[in-house]
Amino acid sequence: MKGYVAAIDLGTTKVVSIVGERTESGYRIVSFRESPSKGVLRGEVTNIQDVLNSLLPTVKEIREECGFPVEEVYVGIAGQNIKCITTRHSRNRNRADILISEREVEEMVQEMYKTRVNAGEQILHVLPQTYTVDDNVGVKPSGMTGTRIEGDFKLFIGKTNSVEHSKLVIDRAGLKLKELILEPVASARAVLTEDEMELGVAMIDMGGGTTDLLIYEDNIIRHAAVIPFGGKSITEDLRQGCNVSYVNAEQMKIQYGSCYSEFAPENKTVIIPGIGGRESREVSFKLIASIIEARVEEIMDAIMYEIENSGYQDKIRAGIVITGGGAQLANLCQYVTYKTGYIARIASPNNSITFDSCEGVCKPIFSTAVGLILRGFETEERYAGQPKESVVTDTLFPVDETVQVQADISSRTARSQNRASRKGFREFGRGLFQELFNSSDEA
Numbered sequence: 001m002k003g004y005v006a007a008i009d010l011g012t013t014k015v016v017s018i019v020g021e022r023t024e025s026g027y028r029i030v031s032f033r034e035s036p037s038k039g040v041l042r043g044e045v046t047n048i049q050d051v052l053n054s055l056l057p058t059v060k061e062i063r064e065e066c067g068f069p070v071e072e073v074y075v076g077i078a079g080q081n082i083k084c085i086t087t088r089h090s091r092n093r094n095r096a097d098i099l100i101s102e103r104e105v106e107e108m109v110q111e112m113y114k115t116r117v118n119a120g121e122q123i124l125h126v127l128p129q130t131y132t133v134d135d136n137v138g139v140k141p142s143g144m145t146g147t148r149i150e151g152d153f154k155l156f157i158g159k160t161n162s163v164e165h166s167k168l169v170i171d172r173a174g175l176k177l178k179e180l181i182l183e184p185v186a187s188a189r190a191v192l193t194e195d196e197m198e199l200g201v202a203m204i205d206m207g208g209g210t211t212d213l214l215i216y217e218d219n220i221i222r223h224a225a226v227i228p229f230g231g232k233s234i235t236e237d238l239r240q241g242c243n244v245s246y247v248n249a250e251q252m253k254i255q256y257g258s259c260y261s262e263f264a265p266e267n268k269t270v271i272i273p274g275i276g277g278r279e280s281r282e283v284s285f286k287l288i289a290s291i292i293e294a295r296v297e298e299i300m301d302a303i304m305y306e307i308e309n310s311g312y313q314d315k316i317r318a319g320i321v322i323t324g325g326g327a328q329l330a331n332l333c334q335y336v337t338y339k340t341g342y343i344a345r346i347a348s349p350n351n352s353i354t355f356d357s358c359e360g361v362c363k364p365i366f367s368t369a370v371g372l373i374l375r376g377f378e379t380e381e382r383y384a385g386q387p388k389e390s391v392v393t394d395t396l397f398p399v400d401e402t403v404q405v406q407a408d409i410s411s412r413t414a415r416s417q418n419r420a421s422r423k424g425f426r427e428f429g430r431g432l433f434q435e436l437f438n439s440s441d442e443a
Contacts, residue, residue, distance in 0.1 A: 007074040007372035012040050012209030017058035020373035029357035031065040033058035042209035043078035045165035072176045074376040076183040076368055080210050080228040082158045090150040100141045112153050125156035125182050127221050184212035186371030190349035191323045201318040206326025208232045211299050215312050223310035227302045231326045234295045241291045242283050244272050257288050259296040260331035264289035300339045319343035327364040
């Protein structure tokens with residue numbers, strides 16, 4: 001597979017296997033296959049055999065199309081239980097006159113993977129925010145001199161079981177896992193422009209099981225959140241609200257749905273076939289739109305809560321970028337602009353992708369899969385020619401150097417060390433998210 005990168009997106013509604021290659025004009029998607037997903041709940045693998053049944057046919061098909069064995073893959077990881085906290089780390093230096101090296105800064109990032117977390121959790125991703133060298137705040141340390149380096153970091157923390165289940169699926173599929181990559185980070189790589197990330201932008205990835213939020217400013221991820229609702233929640237609302245099957249509800253959402261009830265025609269209806277010889281029924285476009293709008297409004301309320309509490313509400317100068325399967329809802333862009341006050345656009349994974357890539361891959365629903373390919377190539381190119389033992393993974397979760405969760409930490413110690421950084425997330429989880437879950441159950 002020299003010159004190629006393969007990736008797998010284990011989504012709630014679909015499983016995607018994809019292969020790309022680097023060309024002179026950009027990145028070309030050589031092959032991709034998708035199949036309906038089973039065994040994944042809100043972004044987390046729950047039934048390994050069901051996921052394998054969905055994954056294996058796609059892997060076989062891309063191998064046949066590419067003509068070479070696909071053996072190593074980059075895999076996305078997501079889930080409603082992933083949380084983000086902010087913490088600080090410092091390092092004292094013995095020689096102030098020696099220039100700070102890139103290696104020294106990268107070692108600080110690696111040390112953050114050893115931060116203590118609760119039993120059953122582990123750190124998936126470390127993102128530097130700002131550095132301070134002695135009295136110089138907000139600087140790039142490499143090349144400077146000083147006696148003390150301090151850094152602020154965002155830590156993405158997930159469930160150990162979720163990580164292990166994803167790794168087990170890949171292993172049983174006869175593949176080698178090269179790296180786990182956070183799916184919203186991959187999606188952002190595929191759809192956001194450099195100008196947007198510099199000015200300040202909020203990316204909303206509306207998947208089947210969850211809706212992910214990333215806020216960029218000055219090319220750095222400043223805030224992240226996972227909303228435990230997505231496209232499947234909307235479909236379930238339609239199923240119950242219109243008394244139809246799940247298949248019919250999904251078809252109604254895609255073909256006739258709108259998330260802005262004001263734009264729904266008053267006099268149009270959908271004929272629903274009767275079940276078991278019963279008479280057909282009519283469902284109005286207005287009812288379909290009102291049900292969809294209610295759920296989308298809940299999702300956007302949670303998004304705005306996160307934006308307002310991130311501290312970057314006034315720094316999202318480039319507005320909101322929406323991607324993922326849910327981005328294909330009719331009138332979503334207009335509704336988000338109306339609801340949030342920010343300009344919005346629907347984004348497809350077109351960044352650096354050549355025009356001769358596989359037909360159909362440049363759609364919002366495949367943003368994560370394409371982003372995994374792009375992130376994979378960046379990792380390959382960054383460490384090309386370096387001995388494996390000398391490689392220091394900077395921000396992505398290193399598979400070969402999995403940080404062991406310190407299960408012997410008492411809950412009291414863990415709470416005292418993490419209380420300040422987790423307070424906002426915990427209050428939100430107990431408040432708004434609980435309210436949203438209740439409403440989902442009652443919908």
